[in-house]
Amino acid sequence: MLNDRLLNFVDVDLHDVKDARKRFDKASLVYDQIREKYLSLKKGTRADITTAIEEELHSARSSFEQARFNLVTAISHIEAKKRFEFLEAVSATMDSHLRYFKQGYELLHQMEPYINQVLAYSQQSRERANKEQASLLERMHEYKKQIERDSRSSGNGLNVSPNVDGIQTIGRSSHKMIEAVMQSSTKGKTIRQGYLSKRSSNLRGDWKRRFFVLDSRGMLYYYRKQINRPAGVSQVQRTNNTPEHGSGLLSRLFSSHYHGIHDEKSVARHTVNLLTSTIKVDAEQSDLRFCFRIISPMKIYTLQAESALDQMDWIEKITGVIASLLNAQSPEQCLHSPRSCGHDRSASESSSYTSSVELETSTSEDLTLEKNTGNGQHHHRTNIKPEKPIDLLRRVDGNTICADCGAAEPDWASLNLGALLCIECSGVHRNLGVHISKVRSLTLDVRVWEPSVINLFQSLGNMFVNRVWEETLPSSNNGSSVDNTSTNGSQAAQYLTTTKPKHSDPFSAKEKFIHAKYADKEFVWRHSIDEIHIAQQMWDSVTANDKKGVYNLIVASHANVNLVYGQMASGLLLNLGKALKQEQPTSPPDGSPRFFDCNSHEKVSPRESLSPPSTSSHVDELDDRYEGFSLLHLACRVADVGMVELLLQYGASVNVSDSRGRMPLHHCILKGRHLHAKLLLSRGADTHAIDRDGRSALQYAMDRSTSDEDMLALLEEHFR
Template sequence: MTVKLDFEECLKDSPRFRADIELVQSDVSELETRLEKLVKQCQAMLEAGRVYCHTSKSFVSGLRDLGQHCSGDKTMEVKVAQFYTHAPFAQLSFYFQVHMDVRRFKDVRKEFERSSECLEGALVRNAQAPRSKQHEVEEASNALLNARRAFRSEAMDYVLEINVIEAKKKTDILMAMLSLMESQAQLFQHGHQSLSELDEYRRKLNEEHTQFVLNSAREKRDMEQRHAAIKKKDVSYDDSIMDFNADAANGIPMEGYLYKRASNAFKTWSRRWFSIQKNQLVYQKKFKEQPTVVVEDLRLCTVKPSTENERRFCFEVVSPSKCCLLQADSERQQQAWISAVQNSIASAFQEHREDTHSPVRVGGGGGGGGGGDQENKAREALEEVQAIPGNRQCCDCGEPGPDWASINLGITLCISPFLPKVRSLTLDSWEPELIKLMCELGNTVINRIYEARIDEITIKKPHPSSPRGDKESWIRSKYVEKKFIQKLPETGRTALVRRSSGRRNRADAQDRPAQRPPLKPKPGRATLPRLTGLNPSDLLQKNNTHRDSDEEEEDLSGLHPGALLYRSAALQNFPVMADALAHGASVNWVNAAEESSTPLIQAVSANALAACEFLLQNGANVNQADSSGRGPLHHATILGHTGLVCLFLKRGADYNAKDKNQKDPITIAVDTANADIVTLLRIAKMNKEMREMDGAFGQSGDETYHDIFRDFSHMASNNPEKLKRRSADPKT
């Protein structure tokens, strides 16, 4: 007998089980429809048989009359008498038995669906029970146990009924076929010659039917014994149902129901079927739905219990881009899921270590003949990043050979925590602008800012052998809560920096007054005194190559954090920029005294590619315009900074935005006869139009588009002097 459904699968109550149930119910409905159709055909056949019998009797009566006429001929009389046969059509009694089974199937199905609804309600109440009200928790737990016990009992009864009706379909239909054949053989016994070819077929069917009956009886007995044995056990708990199996045949080492909190404003909870497959954490509502990916790569995430929520049995799966809060049905399931995710992370890393030929991906694929040279240069640059002071050890615990980097902080780490914008040094792609940015900071510089007061506190810094939890706690205290940075004092400091010559050049290029008014804080915000953990000499060490000897010095000690970021962006002073952000500077701070300019526009004025990338990685708005309606892309186009135009277009700058003179960047580039910038702007526009024409199935970009922008990115980062070849030639 073919077993349609298994008892263990029904205890899981998985989407796969629900999908199989739907198939069985559809199959039974189709069986009932066909049986009804068969009965109607049988009734029509019986009616036709009655007509045939009536006509045959009339015909035989005529023959009898003829026989009586030939009464003197005994042979003729016998032959005529033998011609008459009375063999009425038999009713197909098998239908009524199967019909009774179908009706019982429906009754059991109703009980199954009722208990399923009760279980769903009990699960919801159990999940909603607050940990602070113990009597509600106990009441909900007891209700859940009773509901689960009743549901699984009904589910096993339902599965048994499904398998029994599946078996009886074969035996009863075959029995009916044999009965019909026997009736037809009796009806047409005088036409045996025409039916003799069915003898062998009937014999085989008889043998097969006998074997089916024996097998079905034996399997039915075994199934009933197993059913009775399982029902004796307490199946109210899930301890034996869900276990991690790394060698699962279907490639899914762990699966089961979890509650997921939505990331919207309502923070609603939804129950979904989660599974770990293909090194990803996914979920789905129904079996036939396409799974939704929660974590793209388990190597980039961590998992831990969550006690900050009112609901019980919660845990977090944290990746560099987001945090997913999940809830299990019990503490045992919570621990099982946490262990499963941790084991999957370990397995994924083990598979990666075994793949010794996995190449480092830097800067995307090579475009044209120079692609290989570009990749070699990029790899050399990445090695240069690792050679920055302090970068060969983890910024937080000192472990040698860190594998991760925070691109908005410019540091290297040994673990991938909950910090934003974390990338792998060996697995992820690295654009040349990011490599250039990473070379400007480093672990030593950032630790001077974020660990400025480490000697004044009692919190112990983790070391390489510290537990992961201690490292994560330190990272949260250091970068999120900022417990160790230098506090803002009551009086300022007297560190001096020079005005950027790039700002003066930008003023001349846009016909602005040579002398700017004094810097003022953003309206509505007080000017705060400043003091960082850096020495005054540190503030200037990276700017010596960008200054003229005749530039005047400016006192930045009393500036508001946003104003400090604004000034240091023009000076390309990355330690001061990082220090300003650490002290709460808004990356989009607006200087109302200088035409609502922003730090990003100041970095553009100095043609500071890495400074622009640093601001963008820390959340700068690439389209924020000044009082003239000009955004960073406008200013880069006016000044002929081709590398910055390429960077802003890659970061989503709007090339259609118009300033107060109703000029967009393309028009400005044409007016200034900058062929390189015109090319970049037009290719970006054409590429977007091509994607929009392709609709939902459009590609991420034309290959030529990627090749050109990749070449300009490498040139701007490694050979910026080559981008000046046309900007000063109006005849080009």
């Protein structure tokens, strides 16, 4: 304020005085010259010459007087401004400072109670941390002493002698102690936990180190590590997969748990129902020390401890838990079906499993590449160090700036709109409601950025999103043009009056623009297309995996994402059948019939129609095979996971069934699309649903010997 006034005084007012002075000096010089000329006339000069010079003198004098008055006026104006201009500027500046610091003082004064609370909380946190640190050091010291005592006891030649049944003889006092713990604890208190080596049940019979937990509810479960195996180790295991290598020292040499493993992700797995199990020592494992077996009706688990003391302690604790369970259970409670033994999980396991799956989703280091070849669908797995979502998404066209105001380096996003936003615009989006915009942070909400969401964002980008939402906006940078003669009255008025705000514009301008853009859709070009044609385009776009086309139809034409095959015209049925026929057929391992003709290899455009002679018969065939197919069914079979995410974001029903009673989850399992299946499970897919053949998704997965253990664990968890 002060600088502006002073600069205006120097640049404008003083400049006017200088110009007036120049004009005065020039007029004064001319007047002096003419006056000298007039005074130098002789008495005998002709009258006409004298008259002309007098007129010239009169004109010069008038110009001189006018210039003099102008100069006096300018100087007077400057002198007047000198008295108040500077003082007003200084006073206004001081007043602004006063109000600023006064408001700051009032705000901090209001925050004083909260500041005191934070200080008190930080002090309490410091004291609590010191106590926890001291307790941790004490426990570590006790643990070191215990290790030394165990080492000395182990050095004295402590051996375990099994009885005739292979079960170690254990005192009743230990059983009573374990039973007391189980009866007194209802929250699953840990009785014993630690690392054990577990022998795999495959032909190689390799050993893997797992973390086992035995709690007071009688549940024994372990955490399975998901690791990135070196290529060399995998090759060695493939070349040494004979049965004789599985049980001895050679398989131990090739086991991955003897190498340093980092960045591991754990998933809780239910191991055994101890109520119907028994334990044996060293049975069938005479070549390795410290081994024992847990034998259940469903499976035999061969385990190895790290020392004789650990082996004895595990056997004692497990045997005590089995005895306590048998004493506490009534005959009716002891009867469990084999299916329950194989698939039930406790509440604690469910929570552990859920949290670990979320961790796996947010920090996955395995990138799955699905490639369709002539022989079917193959999955190739390559280990790639994951990039941050913000780095991946900013490489998409237009994502280096905010979609609404153009601010650089946006770090927020709208999940359903597919746009990157700055923090200021994200606040406006949050006020719109989740039915319009679901706002998440690119850096804070790490669990949100699943592969499906990243795939969707990489397929769209701010540049394309703005071409859809700002198609009729004149100042839009989306590169599209609008013919004013074809717009309706309201759109034409909006075209002439509305401009897109900049990053430096007031918050109110951004808020008004965002409401008009997304809530009112004032800049979306509304296509005058009938519903049948929109449905046709939706099917074609999903078939072609055209996420931009589907997005445009949803936003601009209000397309129905829950379209069902059989409810549209016959032309749509023909195109859908031809599109589905282009799928690469896969032959299920159990010999179940294929959905599509495997002898057809022609490449047909999704928009081409069938030839007239076969139209009628093919429509009847499609009606039988694909009746009840939804867009989500189709996407799960022919599109990638980003298309499934797009449909789910805009309300596609995850539990809709086709004419065979099969839901999208069934089709994902049948097609071997495990990434799609995991996405559907995370969005509430019903694993208990059975088709008309009486089979669930879990049964199909088991029949096909699915190797994806994560998906099987998810299916089992949701099936429980």
